[in-house]
Amino acid sequence: MKEINQLNLPENVGFTEDHEWSRKEGSAIRVGIDDYAQDQLGDVVFVELPQVGDTFAKGDAFGSVESVKAVSELFMPLGGEISAINKNLEESPELVNTSPYDEGWMIDVKPDDPGELDAMMTNDAYLEMLKGL
Amino acid sequence: MSKPVKKTRLHDWHVNRGANMAIFGSYDMPLWYPSGAKEEHLVVLTHAGIFDTSHMSVITVKGSGARDLLQVCFSKNLAACVGKDQKPLTPGRSVYGVFLNEAGEVIDDAIVFEAYDSLFMVVVNAGMGGVVSAHLQGYAGGRKAAVVDLTDQVGKLDVQGPQAARIISRIVKRPEEVFAQLPYFSFKGHFNTALPISGKVILTDGTPILLSRTGYTGEFGFELFVAPDKFVDLWQMLIDVGQPLGMIPCGLAARDSLRAGAVLPLSHQDIGAWLFKNHPWPFALPCEIDGRGFTKDFVGAVALQRSDSGQYTFPFAGFDLRKVSAAEPAVVVDDTERDIGRVLTCATDMAIGRHDHRIFSIVSPDKPVDFTPRGLSCGFVKVTKPLKPGQIVRLKDKRRTIKVEIVDDIRPDRTARKPLAKFIGK
Numbered sequence: 001m002k003e004i005n006q007l008n009l010p011e012n013v014g015f016t017e018d019h020e021w022s023r024k025e026g027s028a029i030r031v032g033i034d035d036y037a038q039d040q041l042g043d044v045v046f047v048e049l050p051q052v053g054d055t056f057a058k059g060d061a062f063g064s065v066e067s068v069k070a071v072s073e074l075f076m077p078l079g080g081e082i083s084a085i086n087k088n089l090e091e092s093p094e095l096v097n098t099s100p101y102d103e104g105w106m107i108d109v110k111p112d113d114p115g116e117l118d119a120m121m122t123n124d125a126y127l128e129m130l131k132g133l
Numbered sequence: 134m135s136k137p138v139k140k141t142r143l144h145d146w147h148v149n150r151g152a153n154m155a156i157f158g159s160y161d162m163p164l165w166y167p168s169g170a171k172e173e174h175l176v177v178l179t180h181a182g183i184f185d186t187s188h189m190s191v192i193t194v195k196g197s198g199a200r201d202l203l204q205v206c207f208s209k210n211l212a213a214c215v216g217k218d219q220k221p222l223t224p225g226r227s228v229y230g231v232f233l234n235e236a237g238e239v240i241d242d243a244i245v246f247e248a249y250d251s252l253f254m255v256v257v258n259a260g261m262g263g264v265v266s267a268h269l270q271g272y273a274g275g276r277k278a279a280v281v282d283l284t285d286q287v288g289k290l291d292v293q294g295p296q297a298a299r300i301i302s303r304i305v306k307r308p309e310e311v312f313a314q315l316p317y318f319s320f321k322g323h324f325n326t327a328l329p330i331s332g333k334v335i336l337t338d339g340t341p342i343l344l345s346r347t348g349y350t351g352e353f354g355f356e357l358f359v360a361p362d363k364f365v366d367l368w369q370m371l372i373d374v375g376q377p378l379g380m381i382p383c384g385l386a387a388r389d390s391l392r393a394g395a396v397l398p399l400s401h402q403d404i405g406a407w408l409f410k411n412h413p414w415p416f417a418l419p420c421e422i423d424g425r426g427f428t429k430d431f432v433g434a435v436a437l438q439r440s441d442s443g444q445y446t447f448p449f450a451g452f453d454l455r456k457v458s459a460a461e462p463a464v465v466v467d468d469t470e471r472d473i474g475r476v477l478t479c480a481t482d483m484a485i486g487r488h489d490h491r492i493f494s495i496v497s498p499d500k501p502v503d504f505t506p507r508g509l510s511c512g513f514v515k516v517t518k519p520l521k522p523g524q525i526v527r528l529k530d531k532r533r534t535i536k537v538e539i540v541d542d543i544r545p546d547r548t549a550r551k552p553l554a555k556f557i558g559k
Contacts, residue, residue, distance in 0.1 A: 001153040042153060042386065043169040045454055045481065045508065048533075064532060068170035068386050068481065071458055071532060097169070 001039060004130055008035040010101055014120025017129065018075045021101060022117055028083050028108040029117055033065060033074070035100050036130060041067035044096040047089040049106060055081045058116065062107065065096065074106065078116035084108035141187040142288065142364050152384060158259025160188035163384035171508075173387035174483045177352050178496050180379030181294030183371055184388055186349075186356070187364060190262030191287040192255040194269060198276025199253050205272050206232055207245055207255075208409075210419035210429040215318075219422065222247050224330075227318050227347060230417045231409060232257075232265055233433025237440060239404040241265055242417065244347060246320055248330060254343075256289075256356075258400045272432065287324065288364025292371060293354030293391075295548060296378045298557045301344065301355060303374040304367075306335045311344065312557055317550045320345035324360050336367065346553070349388060351395020353548040353556055393512050394482030394544035396448050402459075403446065403477045403513045410437055411519075412446040413541075445519050446477065449526070449537040450492060451510030454481045456535075463530040465514045474516030476528050483508035485544050497546045510535060511543045 013021040019037035023030050038044065046066040056062050061073040062082070086105050089095060096104040111117070121129065136159045144161060147154065152163035163185065165173055176182050194202060204211055209230035213219035222228055227246040231239050241261045246254040257265045262284035269280045292300060302308035311321060311334050322334025323343045331341040343358040359367050372382065389399070396413055398404045404412070418437070419428045427434055456479045457463040463476040484495045486506025493500040520526065520539045527534050548556075 001148075001151065039153070042165050043171045045171065045483070066455060068174075068390065068483075069164065071456060071530075073532065 002035070004127065007039070007127075007130070008101070009123040009127060011123055013101065013123075014077070014117050015123065015126035016075070016077045016120060018077070020075065020077045022077045022120060023101075024117065025108060027110070029078060029080070029111050029114070030105050031077055031107050031109060032100055032105040033096060034126075038097050038100045038104070041065065041069060041072065043068045044093045047093045047096060047106065049085045049089065050082050052082050052085060055079075076109070077120060078109060078111050079113065080109040080111040082107050083110045139188070139285070141185055142361060143185045143187070143368055146365065146368065147185065147382075150382065152382075155385070157385055158188055160259055162188060163382070164386045165384040166382050168381055170384065170386035170390070171483045173381060173383035174390050175495065176379065176381050177294045177350050177354075177383065177387065177391055178484050178494065179295070181292055181296040181300055181354070181375060182350075182383035182387065183368070183375060183380055184291040184293065184383050185368070186291050187287070187289045188259040189289055190257045190259065190265070191283040191289070191358070192257065192262055192266050192269070193279075193281045193283060194253045194255060195251060195279045195281070196277035197251055198273070198278040199251050202269060202273055202276050202278040202280075203245060203253060203255075204429060204431065206269055206432050207243070208233060208418050208431060208433070209245070210427075211245070211247070213419070213428050219428070224249055225319055225321060227320055227345060229318070231404065232268060233409055233431075233437075234268075235432060235436060237408045237410065237433040237436030238406045239400065239409050240268055242398065242400045242404060246343075246345065248323060248328065252328075261400075286361055288359040288361045288367065289356060290364075290368055290371070291348050291350075291354060291356050292375070292380070293348045293350040293352050294380070295353055295556050296375070296380060297354040298553060300371060300375040300378055300380055301357075302557065304336055304370045305342075305344075306337060312553055315344075315346050315553055317346055320347075324358050336370070338366070338370075340367065342367065348549065349397060350391040351397065351544060351547040351549050352391070353551055353553075390480045390482055393478055393480040394485060395547055395549070396543055398513070399478060407444065408436065408440055408442040409433070410441065411444060413448055413513075443517055444474070444515055445517075446513055446515045447520055447539045448513055448541070448543055449511060449528075450540045450543050451535055451537045452487060454483070454508035454510060455533065456481055456510045457528045457530040457533065459512065461530045463528050465516050466527050466529055467518075468525070473518055473526070474514055476512065476514050478512035479510055479528065480512055481508040482511050482544050485509050492543070492545055494544050494546050509543075510537065
């Protein structure tokens with residue numbers, strides 16, 4: 001298990017209490033699970049993603065991530081329409097472990113309210129939250 | 134009120150190696166190390182894995198009445214339990230069975246080791262040393278049988294996988310003698326220096342151990358018992374000599390997925406406080422060779438013979454690696470959408486896959502060319518109607534529904550019972 005100070009928590013993403021990250025990627029918001037989540041889950045063996053065009057409200061479950069330990073739901077960090085999904089995860093779900101913020105991204109969202117990204121936790125605030133867990 | 138968390142003597146080692154830890158049976162145990170549970174599962178089939186199992190409890194039963202007490206309480210007939218022709222248990226042999234209450238419900242499963250005619254070692258699950266000891270004492274009556282709970286007073290670890298004997302041979306004196314005639318469910322040596330048999334298996338540093346040809350993975354391997362003050366040293370010796378042979382430390386996640394694929398029950402999950410009947414483990418009972426009736430009387434036998442719960446436990450294998458969460462709980466539905474029971478265990482055996490209606494493992498000698506399976510979900514269901522192998526049912530949790538097949542066996546080509554000679558040569 002990674003010590004909290006060993007976690008990779010980049011500055012350029014917003015974090016949620018459900019351990020998802022979000023980052024502006026062109027006109028979309030890219031979403032994945034963060035280093036803390038992948039470390040807690042262990043080997044990710046399967047990722048269930050929505051279809052492009054599906055719409056969700058903030059907090060809705062949009063898919064699931066299956067590790068050797070459990071199946072965990074993925075929650076929308078913001079509301080919007082799915083504009084892309086990471087198809088590589090179908091064949092290589094382990095990318096979520098090896099590269100959670102880059103190759104292991106999950107969905108792109110066309111946000112209902114782009115301001116929701118700014119309301120997410122910074123890496124410092126998220127680290128403080130993790131310390132309290 | 135929650136129980137205090139216990140630690141094995143290797144706790145610091147696990148944490149320093151970066152293991153993900155979790156509470157199991159009130160012990161803080163490694164779930165997996167940074168190599169990950171999948172790698173740990175596969176390595177036990179291809180090389181070897183080492184498991185800290187010192188959270189398990191050891192009990193000794195000693196005295197002229199020890200055998201008789203176990204005959205009363207333990208589900209196997211010690212006078213007729215070894216091999217197909219049901220020979221008696223003798224010193225150096227061990228046997229798997231269960232302890233039942235009068236209602237025929239499982240208190241715990243156990244392996245009973247006969248060290249001498251009047252000295253037995255009983256290995257039960259984490260946290261069960263006190264419970265099973267009290268149960269045995271409750272039936273001791275006037276018998277000369279001293280029951281001693283050695284919980285946390287014995288170091289135990291498992292080395293499992295095809296390289297296990299080669300690895301252990303590098304840390305014991307006279308390995309040829311040690312490994313001569315050591316069939317499945319037999320053992321040599323002892324960690325108690327007061328016993329003459331403790332001279333049979335001696336580490337190169339002079340420490341006596343009990344070396345048992347048993348395990349909980351379905352694969353070839355050993356369980357090692359040692360005095361607690363020597364436990365961390367033994368583990369480190371094995372890590373040092375095992376690493377060049379491909380051995381890695383493995384956590385409880387791999388242990389669970391390996392045992393599920395090997396159709397072995399987890400006590401208090403797949404067997405427990407319900408009638409121990411209609412399940413895939415009849416070999417835990419003292420069945421007559423013809424399968425009708427028992428060869429002895431024991432606590433719980435009357436209930437097993439007179440009652441029927443109408444509940445049946447079956448192994449299943451899925452069609453891909455997706456699981457349902459047995460803890461939620463997950464239900465079993467038949468083809469008429471009827472709820473017929475619940476899921477006891479659902480894990481993913483990451484070493485197996487389906488091809489042409491057959492399950493192969495990564496070490497199957499006849500596996501298809503370019504076979505790179507991603508795993509199959511598997512485990513046990515408890516249902517209210519008898520099912521036949523090949524029947525399809527669906528498992529449903531709040532998230533998903535998966536289709537699975539009722540099976541007799543799950544991971545093929547397991548090595549636990551293979552002759553030791555296959556694993557010791559160059």
